[in-house]
Amino acid sequence: MHITVIGGGLVGVTTAWYLLDEGHSVTLVDRAEELASEASHANGAMLHASHAEPWNTPRAIGQLLRWIGREDSPLLLRPREIPHLAGWGLGFLRYSRPHHHARNTAVNARLAVYSLALMRALEQQVTIDYTQRHEGILKIFRSSEELETARADSALMADAGVRHEALTPEQIIDREPALAGIESSLSGGFFYPDDASGDARLFCQRLGELASRRGLDLRLGESVHRLQRRDGRVHAVETDRGRIESDAFVLATGAEAPRLARQVGIHLPIRPVKGYSATLSVAGLESAPRLPIIDDGRKVVITRLGDQLRIAGTAEFAGYDKTVRPKRVATVLHQGLANFPALAAEVDTATADRWACLRPMTMDGPPILGESGTPGLYLNTGAGHLGWTFAAGAGRVVADMISGRVPAIDTTGLTLDRYG
Numbered sequence: 001m002h003i004t005v006i007g008g009g010l011v012g013v014t015t016a017w018y019l020l021d022e023g024h025s026v027t028l029v030d031r032a033e034e035l036a037s038e039a040s041h042a043n044g045a046m047l048h049a050s051h052a053e054p055w056n057t058p059r060a061i062g063q064l065l066r067w068i069g070r071e072d073s074p075l076l077l078r079p080r081e082i083p084h085l086a087g088w089g090l091g092f093l094r095y096s097r098p099h100h101h102a103r104n105t106a107v108n109a110r111l112a113v114y115s116l117a118l119m120r121a122l123e124q125q126v127t128i129d130y131t132q133r134h135e136g137i138l139k140i141f142r143s144s145e146e147l148e149t150a151r152a153d154s155a156l157m158a159d160a161g162v163r164h165e166a167l168t169p170e171q172i173i174d175r176e177p178a179l180a181g182i183e184s185s186l187s188g189g190f191f192y193p194d195d196a197s198g199d200a201r202l203f204c205q206r207l208g209e210l211a212s213r214r215g216l217d218l219r220l221g222e223s224v225h226r227l228q229r230r231d232g233r234v235h236a237v238e239t240d241r242g243r244i245e246s247d248a249f250v251l252a253t254g255a256e257a258p259r260l261a262r263q264v265g266i267h268l269p270i271r272p273v274k275g276y277s278a279t280l281s282v283a284g285l286e287s288a289p290r291l292p293i294i295d296d297g298r299k300v301v302i303t304r305l306g307d308q309l310r311i312a313g314t315a316e317f318a319g320y321d322k323t324v325r326p327k328r329v330a331t332v333l334h335q336g337l338a339n340f341p342a343l344a345a346e347v348d349t350a351t352a353d354r355w356a357c358l359r360p361m362t363m364d365g366p367p368i369l370g371e372s373g374t375p376g377l378y379l380n381t382g383a384g385h386l387g388w389t390f391a392a393g394a395g396r397v398v399a400d401m402i403s404g405r406v407p408a409i410d411t412t413g414l415t416l417d418r419y420g
Ligand SMILES: Cc1cc2nc3c(=O)[nH]c(=O)nc-3n(C[C@H](O)[C@H](O)[C@H](O)COP(=O)(O)OP(=O)(O)OC[C@H]3O[C@@H](n4cnc5c(N)ncnc54)[C@H](O)[C@@H]3O)c2cc1C
Pocket: 006, 007, 008, 009, 010, 011, 012, 029, 030, 031, 032, 035, 036, 037, 038, 039, 040, 041, 042, 043, 044, 045, 046, 047, 048, 222, 223, 224, 225, 252, 253, 254, 255, 256, 274, 275, 276, 277, 301, 312, 313, 356, 357, 358, 359, 360, 380, 381, 382, 383, 384, 385, 386, 387, 388, 389, 390
């Protein structure tokens, strides 16, 4: 078959890769001049099955409502966005009920564990350097209440194969001495030995190069404007440079997916949730952490990428606005660096690379993979805060579905028909 993947972020590139594995002829089209120009560009760099819980916990919803309009909060709902969130927002609330939340955590964890195994297999298959480290991830907590919630989530995820180790504050410092300055404020944490980290943009671009050598037809700087149907089947797309006909199409346009899907009557329950990152040089600074760290209370992740440190976080409901707002990045930087007083005193934040982008977030948490209900069109979108973690697994599952193979994992809870 000839298959066109629309979107060259993490999930588009991995889908194209696994479609090539299945012997298909594959075109990948992206409106940007290079791969990974949007959400996959400078994310938190974590491959974290340990972070599989959807964001709509009752606690997060309380915080979101309490902090409406507050520029310095890690979760920000802009009042002008409230009308646009109506139906999706109600779903987001509904799925925060404990039984939904537990089920969706398990669904995400299953896909994440599969995906991390595929990443390791891929690294056996090809040489690909994306400053990866397979050394685990540390999660730290200040409040004992948050620690207990995380203990319950970790037990739930353990059933899906996410291994963890509970740590006292002292054991946290043994693992990551850069946190010594905040030891007295910690209540405890967890270490997830199978998690990993790496630069998502480098990964996309290098896998894209490898795929091109395997015959991928890569069309960059070309924007898809319209899905065209014949006899009810999507058989072509119209772009700003012409037309592409294919036997099947995969919509992997991240937060933009609902706009194209709507043209053929598909309403995807996905909204953009903005996040920020700052990337700092820590070359020669002994005070910089080596392990990737998730600070759940402050809603930031901190990841070492070679000589650089990436600090990422915040969730902002601000529509499709991708403006990098200095105050918001300053919040992320401040929250991240507060964990390392010694580093904060010596690192140069003025030269940090500042970035913002939109996570494609479903109202229940898991992504949407596979058939769209319209023949010829498949979906791979809605990965939210877990798109890097899910990329290989989601790509493989969608490639299997298109090729008529049964995916290696149970896909209950991952397909569009779960919404009824
Ligand atoms: C601040 C932040 C931190 C994050 N940290 C992590 C993390 O640590 N771990 C993790 O697992 N996940 C993380 N994520 C989430 C992850 O980055 C995203 O889920 C993932 O990048 C989504 O990938 P994607 O391929 O679906 O979308 P994108 O990367 O946005 O790719 C979509 C592509 O589609 C293209 N496109 C859109 N419309 C069209 C069109 N009409 N025609 C042609 N091309 C089009 C775009 O140019 C883009 O390249 C983070 C996200 C953010 C914002």
